Amino acid sequence: MNQAALDHWASVKRIHQSALDRDPSERDTFLDELCGGDESLLREVQSLLKYEHAESFLDRPAMDVAPRLSGEPQEHPLLGRTLSHYQVVSLLGAGGMGEVFLAQDPRLDRTVALKILPGDLAADPDRMQRFEREARAASALNHPNVATIYDVGESDGIHFIAMEHVEGQTIAERIGGQPLTASEVIDVAVQVADALDVAHAKGITHRDIKPANLMLTHRGYLKVLDFGIAKTTGGDTLTPNDDSSVEPQTAFGRVIGSGPYMSPEQIVGGDVDSRSDVFSLGVVIYQMATGQLPFSGSTRTEMKDRLLHAAPETMMRFNPDTPPELERITLKCLDKRTDGRYQSARELLTDLWPLKRQLDANAARAMPDAVRLELLRRSGSHPSAAAVKPAVADDASIADAPRASDASELVARGWAHLRSGSFFELSDAVSVFQAATVIDPTYAAAHAGLALVRVAQGIVRDVPFVEAFGEAKAAALRALALDHESADAQVALGQVMFFAEWDWIAAERSFGAPCPSTRITLKRTSITAA
Numbered sequence: 015m016n017q018a019a020l021d022h023w024a025s026v027k028r029i030h031q032s033a034l035d036r037d038p039s040e041r042d043t044f045l046d047e048l049c050g051g052d053e054s055l056l057r058e059v060q061s062l063l064k065y066e067h068a069e070s071f072l073d074r075p076a077m078d079v080a081p082r083l084s085g086e087p088q089e090h091p092l093l094g095r096t097l098s099h100y101q102v103v104s105l106l107g108a109g110g111m112g113e114v115f116l117a118q119d120p121r122l123d124r125t126v127a128l129k130i131l132p133g134d135l136a137a138d139p140d141r142m143q144r145f146e147r148e149a150r151a152a153s154a155l156n157h158p159n160v161a162t163i164y165d166v167g168e169s170d171g172i173h174f175i176a177m178e179h180v181e182g183q184t185i186a187e188r189i190g191g192q193p194l195t196a197s198e199v200i201d202v203a204v205q206v207a208d209a210l211d212v213a214h215a216k217g218i219t220h221r222d223i224k225p226a227n228l229m230l231t232h233r234g235y236l237k238v239l240d241f242g243i244a245k246t247t248g249g250d251t252l253t254p255n256d257d258s259s260v261e262p263q264t265a266f267g268r269v270i271g272s273g274p275y276m277s278p279e280q281i282v283g284g285d286v287d288s289r290s291d292v293f294s295l296g297v298v299i300y301q302m303a304t305g306q307l308p309f310s311g312s313t314r315t316e317m318k319d320r321l322l323h324a325a326p327e328t329m330m331r332f333n334p335d336t337p338p339e340l341e342r343i344t345l346k347c348l349d350k351r352t353d354g355r356y357q358s359a360r361e362l363l364t365d366l367w368p369l370k371r372q373l374d375a376n377a378a379r380a381m382p383d384a385v386r387l388e389l390l391r392r393s394g395s396h397p398s399a400a401a402v403k404p405a406v407a408d409d410a411s412i413a414d415a416p417r418a419s420d421a422s423e424l425v426a427r428g429w430a431h432l433r434s435g436s437f438f439e440l441s442d443a444v445s446v447f448q449a450a451t452v453i454d455p456t457y458a459a460a461h462a463g464l465a466l467v468r469v470a471q472g473i474v475r476d477v478p479f480v481e482a483f484g485e486a487k488a489a490a491l492r493a494l495a496l497d498h499e500s501a502d503a504q505v506a507l508g509q510v511m512f513f514a515e516w517d518w519i520a521a522e523r524s525f526g527a528p529c530p531s532t533r534i535t536l537k538r539t540s541i542t543a544a
Contacts, residue, residue, distance in 0.1 A: 026058045033059065090115075092130070097169040100128055100176060116179060119164075126164060127180075131173040142173065149175060151218055152241040156515050158484020159209035161229070161237045180237045185302065186225035193305040193333040196340060197377060200370045202228065203299050205236040207366060208491070210295070210359035213241065214288040221286060223294035224275040225301065235484070273314060274307050278322050278350050289352045292362060296347025296355075303340060304332035308348060322350070339369050367495045374455030421457045424450035428463045432470070440476055443467045458497035465489035465506035473513065483514035 033041050045056055092115060095102050100117040106127065107114050117128040131145075146166050153163035165176035185202060188194065194202075206228060213220060220241060227239045273281075277293035280286055300308045308326030311317035326348060329336045343365050349355045356362040424446050431443035444467050450460035465486045472482030487510045493503035508524030511517045 025055065029055070029059050092172075097128065097172060097174055098165075098167045100126065100174075102128065117176070119176070125179045126176045127161075127178065129175045129177065131175070151216070152213075155213055155216065155218065155241060157209050157212045158480060158487065159205045159236050159238055160213070160241060161239045162480075163241060177239075178237075180229045180231060180239065182229050182231040182237075184226050185228040185230065185236075185298065188230060189225060189302060189305060191305050193336075194302045196303070196335065196337050197370075197373045199299060199302045199340065200366060200373060202230075202236055202302060203295065204363065204366050204370055205488075206238060206295055206298070207359045207363050208488075209236075209238045210288070210291050211363060214291070214359055219286055219288055220291050220294075221280070222275075223291055223298060225298055228298065274309060274317060274321070276321070277352075279352065281318055281321060287352075288358055289355050292347050292356050292359060293349075295359075295362070296344050299340075299344045299347065300326060300329060303336050303344065304329050306332050337369065337373070339365075339372075343369070367492075371456055371496065377455070421450040421454035421460055424453070425457070425459050425463055428460075428467070432463065432467060437474055437476065440467055440471050440474075444471070456496055458493040458500050458503065461489045461493035461496065462500045462502035462506060465493060465510075466502055469506055469509045469513070479514070483510050486510050487514070 029045070033045060045059060090105050090113075092102050093104065097117070099121055100119055103116045103118055103125075105113065106116050113130045115128045115130065117126050118124075119126050149163060149166045153166075155162075161180050162178040163175060164178065167174055167176070206223070210220065210223075218241070220238070222240055223238075229237045229239055231237060275294045275297045277286070277290040278284075280290055297308055300306075306327075309317060309321040309324065311320055326345070329341045329344065343362070346365075347355055347362065356365075428443045428446040428450065431439040431446065444464065447460055447464035447467060450457060451464060454460065468477075468482045468486035468489060471477045472479050472486065476482070486506055490503045490507040490510065493500050494507065497503070504524045508521045511521035511524060
């Protein structure tokens with residue numbers, strides 16, 4: 015009975031999405047044909063069509079929508095059920111790609127997000143086989159910005175994916191129709207591009223990059239969700255009538271993705287590769303920077319036409335503070351010709367990193383002296399009397415305080431903590447290195463030191479392994495972007511590749527990189543013995 019209810023809801027969504035592409039004057043006849051005299055089905059679809067002006071009604075959390083449709087709360091038939099060993103707790107949301115529930119995994123005592131696959135996918139053995147193969151490939155991704163896939167299974171005829179439950183705020187919620195700052199936009203874009211770079215290197219294309227699939231954790235780190243519908247290269251070729259995703263029939267045919275964020279080749283059912291993800295990320299960057307979609311319309315047909323043929327409005331029209339370089343990068347992502355875009359997420363990163371460094375440096379220069387000195391105080395550093403002298407209007411020396419020497423002092427203190435080999439001084443080292451990166455974001459040694467400390471914390475489990483090595487990789491890459499000859503950053507990156515990502519070739523490459531000097535080798539025995 016529960017599977018029948020799920021299949022019925024999948025039919026409602028499929029017919030509703032198809033009806034949205036019809037002219038309102040044609041919908042009654044169209045719905046009569048598709049519903050086949052099922053009055054209950056017809057009424058449900060018509061009730062959903064009342065919400066046509068919402069950008070994506072079915073992408074909104076179902077628990078937010080249901081009370082307004084019926085006037086009273088409706089309990090989902092899966093709530094309280096146990097699928098395999100997962101105990102379903104609550105409904106998190108619903109969309110074209112399926113319904114997502116919060117569930118408890120009693121075996122490992124953790125919460126997971128449980129995605130239920132629509133019945134039309136589960137009923138096709140060939141599509142299920144391809145889907146499971148692709149989900150297994152996606153589960154092999156080990157990256158701090160990717161939500162991990164734990165399991166793919168079936169229970170009582172219900173097929174599901176169990177994945178990491180990420181708490182926080184989606185980028186869609188963060189935008190809220192208003193532009194983000196340039197620094198926020200670049201920070202998100204860099205993290206998404208880095209996650210895609212790792213996926214693309216393994217032959218995996220996400221196919222559904224959109225703000226709702228990008229989650230900011232409470233600590234400010236980004237997670238890319240829904241890699242479970244990704245497509246692996248070298249497998250079966252998708253056509254408009256054959257896919258291995260969990261999405262039912264859309265208004266554009268059997269294609270994978272979400273309307274306004276799809277690439278031109280996606281929307282017409284053509285070949286999809288990593289460049290399609292680059293286009294979708296370009297749409298997200300544009301929306302974050304302006305609060306507007308680059309391609310929109312009053313109907314899906316109009317939106318599709320603009321996506322295929324129209325150029326987006328200049329970003330500065332909606333947000334005059336948009337850096338020209340950010341607009342150039344975004345428009346290159348949005349090139350309708352695949353060979354006109356960035357050819358990979360890694361190529362995109364090569365343009366994003368210099369812009370990020372520039373924005374970070376500008377922010378550091380604009381930092382009030384009082385804030386900078388407070389960071390020094392909290393880190394345990396003791397600036398000279400001249401440095402703490404109150405600033406006055408005619409005292410230019412304070413405005414031009416020696417930030418580099420302050421950051422160098424902090425880095426030296428960080429190394430002192432790190433060289434001690436004591437478990438108890440690792441958190442002190444983190445605080446000091448972080449303060450140095452805030453004072454001078456362009457100081458590679460500060461980021462490299464932070465990377466090495468995070469590696470040490472991950473090894474001794476001072477902080478969660480994935481979190482520690484994720485932050486270590488980000489800091490090491492930032493240091494190398496600033497100074498490609500940084501020996502400490504190469505060592506840290508090699509340790510991340512070796513211990514966390516099991517990429518022996520990349521680890522060997524990092525360890526064997528030209529290193530003018532290597533300052534320290536942390537011995538796990540000395541740390542654990544402290």
